[in-house]
Amino acid sequence: MPAGSRIGSLPACRCAPSNPSPHSTSTPVDSAIWNQRFAGDTYFYGTEPNAFVAACAPRIPPGPVLCLGEGEGRNAVYLATRGHAVTAVDQSAVGLAKAAQLADRRGTTLDTITADLTDFAILPGVWAAIVSTFVHLPPALRSAVHRRASAGLRPGGLIILEAYTPAQLAFATGGPKDPTLLMTLDGLRSDFAGLNLLVAQEIERDVLEGAGHTGRAAVVQVLARHP
Numbered sequence: 703m704p705a706g707s708r709i710g711s712l713p714a715c716r717c718a719p720s721n722p723s724p725h726s727t728s729t730p731v732d733s734a735i736w737n738q739r740f741a742g743d744t745y746f747y748g749t750e751p752n753a754f755v756a757a758c759a760p761r762i763p764p765g766p767v768l769c770l771g772e773g774e775g776r777n778a779v780y781l782a783t784r785g786h787a788v789t790a791v792d793q794s795a796v797g798l799a800k801a802a803q804l805a806d807r808r809g810t811t812l813d814t815i816t817a818d819l820t821d822f823a824i825l826p827g828v829w830a831a832i833v834s835t836f837v838h839l840p841p842a843l844r845s846a847v848h849r850r851a852s853a854g855l856r857p858g859g860l861i862i863l864e865a866y867t868p869a870q871l872a873f874a875t876g877g878p879k880d881p882t883l884l885m886t887l888d889g890l891r892s893d894f895a896g897l898n899l900l901v902a903q904e905i906e907r908d909v910l911e912g913a914g915h916t917g918r919a920a921v922v923q924v925l926a927r928h929p
């Protein structure tokens with residue numbers, strides 16, 4: 703279990719396994735699948751940051767950053783090396799242990815929290831940025847987490863999000879096969895109503911981020927700022 707603070711987290715309480723997909727719901731089965739996926743020395747999505755996160759990083763104001771569903775920590779570690787105090791949250795203790803190892807190798811540190819986002823309370827008004835890359839949650843949970851994230855920003859704070867859209871189903875390059883888990887710009891506009899959208903686009907791009915994301919892909923990107 704990775705060490706780290708426990709800012710604003712509550713214990714996971716869902717306990718009814720229902721779907722074997724690693725992207726579908728967050729249950730002990732899901733975290734077991736993600737733990738299995740992240741086992742071994744290879745970083746499934748690589749050790750370099752997501753390209754959209756890297757492009758947005760210079761716009762993050764000074765202050766702490768929260769990375770949701772952060773997996774093995776590639777974004778969190780990158781942002782920590784840029785001087786942010788970073789907290790990485792994920793249901794996978796195995797992923798977060800590798801995140802802590804990567805941070806150590808890069809000469810930096812992270813706070814890690816092993817938690818189910820279903821039960822994860824985001825403290826309001828705290829974060830300079832909240833990052834979510836390819837965190838495909840069931841629709842009700844997705845909206846709830848996005849609204850909590852909006853409230854979690856301090857004035858001027860940023861949401862940085864990239865995810866697959868339903869058009870990704872035509873590509874076999876990563877992401878869930880359940881269309882309800884995929885995100886649209888319209889849905890994200892609704893989730894992040896109240897924030898100013900600085901980037902809001904559905905695009906096709908080459909996503910070459912580890913073995914997990916391997917080619918042409920249909921994604922939605924949102925950079926949103928708290929007024």
Ligand SMILES: C[S@@+](CC[C@H](N)C(=O)[O-])C[C@H]1O[C@@H](n2cnc3c(N)ncnc32)[C@H](O)[C@@H]1O
Pocket residue numbers: 725727728733736747752770771772773774775776777791792793794797817818819820834835836837838839
């Ligand atoms: C496709 S991976 C992306 C990891 C990381 N964001 C990246 O881009 O490298 C999805 C991550 O979301 C996490 N996740 C999915 N549902 C979750 C939930 N309900 N609570 C916590 N983590 C969750 C998984 O454990 C996994 O690490």
